[in-house]
Amino acid sequence: xxxxxxxxxxxxxxxxxxxxxxxxxxxxxxxxxxxxxxxxxxxxxxxxxxxxxxxxxxxxxxxxxxxxxxxxxxxxxxxxxxxxxxxxxxxxxxxxxxxxxxxxxxxxxxxxxxxxxxxxxxxxxxxxxxxxxxxxxxxxxxxxxxxxxxxxxxxxxxxxxxxxxxxxxxxxxxxxxxxxxxxxxxxxxxxxxxxxxxxxxxxxxxxxxxxxxxxxxxxxxxxxxxxxxxxxxxxxxxxxxxxxxxxxxxxxxxxxxxxxxxxxxxxxxxxxxxxxxxxxxxxxxxxxxxxxxxxx
Amino acid sequence: xxxxxxxxxxxxxxxxxxxxxxxxxxxxxxxxxxxxxxxxxxxxxxxxxxxxxxxxxxxxxxxxxxxxxxxxxxxxxxxxxxxx
Numbered sequence: 001x002x003x004x005x006x007x008x009x010x011x012x013x014x015x016x017x018x019x020x021x022x023x024x025x026x027x028x029x030x031x032x033x034x035x036x037x038x039x040x041x042x043x044x045x046x047x048x049x050x051x052x053x054x055x056x057x058x059x060x061x062x063x064x065x066x067x068x069x070x071x072x073x074x075x076x077x078x079x080x081x082x083x084x085x086x087x088x089x090x091x092x093x094x095x096x097x098x099x100x101x102x103x104x105x106x107x108x109x110x111x112x113x114x115x116x117x118x119x120x121x122x123x124x125x126x127x128x129x130x131x132x133x134x135x136x137x138x139x140x141x142x143x144x145x146x147x148x149x150x151x152x153x154x155x156x157x158x159x160x161x162x163x164x165x166x167x168x169x170x171x172x173x174x175x176x177x178x179x180x181x182x183x184x185x186x187x188x189x190x191x192x193x194x195x196x197x198x199x200x201x202x203x204x205x206x207x208x209x210x211x212x213x214x215x216x217x218x219x220x221x222x223x224x225x226x227x228x229x230x231x232x233x234x235x236x237x238x239x240x241x242x243x244x245x246x247x248x249x250x251x252x253x254x255x256x257x258x259x260x261x262x263x264x265x266x267x268x269x270x271x272x273x274x275x276x277x278x279x280x281x282x283x284x285x286x287x288x289x290x291x292x293x294x295x296x
Numbered sequence: 297x298x299x300x301x302x303x304x305x306x307x308x309x310x311x312x313x314x315x316x317x318x319x320x321x322x323x324x325x326x327x328x329x330x331x332x333x334x335x336x337x338x339x340x341x342x343x344x345x346x347x348x349x350x351x352x353x354x355x356x357x358x359x360x361x362x363x364x365x366x367x368x369x370x371x372x373x374x375x376x377x378x379x380x
Contacts, residue, residue, distance in 0.1 A: 041308040149306040218338040
């Protein structure tokens with residue numbers, strides 16, 4: 001049986017772990033609120049640009065459309081953009097995203113496609129272990145405290161340059177969609193070529209929903225679309241960053257809550273063991289004294 | 297008798313207001329939008345959006361970078377990449 005002293009040390013160590021996990025949980029909760037607000041604030045722009053792209057693409061699509069819309073005509077090289085966080089201790093958050101990406105990669109490889117990776121955030125670099133040659137670029141987020149559009153734009157510009165250079169034909173974006181503090185859904189989204197969402201008429205009336213009213217374009221529709229499509233890629237990446245930031249904090253809050261509770265349980269169990277051991281020691285001592293006195 | 301004006305950036309909804317007139321720096325030249333403007337979609341260049349709350353009021357200047365302006369029945373929406 002463990003000695004009293006060893007038990008005491010153990011209890012104290014679990015207690016200090018609990019303090020840390022508790023603090024991390026509170027910090028995550030505070031950050032979650034901010035990240036959630038940022039994600040909300042980013043929604044109007046993303047929704048509007050999406051609806052404009054959808055309405056323009058429906059009209060300007062077809063022959064001679066931009067490669068961002070129509071694709072390269074091939075479907076051979078797939079770029080998987082995996083957005084993860086810079087820090088761990090967030091439960092299964094990063095693991096889930098990476099797993100989704102790996103599953104997709106295996107699927108694509110089984111279909112005879114070539115897979116490339118573009119990792120964003122430190123935790124996505126584990127992919128190098130499975131695909132040592134597949135990772136073509138890594139974007140460091142360590143200087144980013146809150147998701148900024150400039151950051152997303154840098155990533156998008158890099159991607160677009162690689163696309164223009166013919167490095168890949170299709171790009172998919174992997175991130176965790178924030179649903180609630182408890183639920184984050186690993187999500188895959190095709191960003192290049194743009195997948196035009198089929199318009200749901202039940203959706204709230206969005207911009208440019210005036211039917212085919214004579215809308216004037218300045219410059220031409222095609223030029224607006226050409227200007228808009230690269231921007232749309234940046235917006236999608238930005239949205240992934242925002243959703244990820246909120247998901248990360250939600251996931252961490254959850255994980256740290258569990259850890260705190262587990263530490264509490266452990267302290268209870270150790271305390272009981274400590275008390276029993278202490279009492280056993282006292283009893284033994286008493287028996288020794290009494291039997292010693294009787295022997296006299 | 298007012299124009300509904302919205303200025304949106306990826307980071308937030310900067311402005312949502314009833315105003316009198318907005319001057320937008322379009323790629324092919326500035327244009328002003330009053331209430332009841334015909335539907336229009338235009339790209340914008342880096343520059344200043346001038347917002348006049350009421351007729352004859354001193355315009356308020358908002359610097360924006362890159363984006364798109366759209367006028368429809370509901371009003372004017374400027375989607376800018378960056379706004380101060």
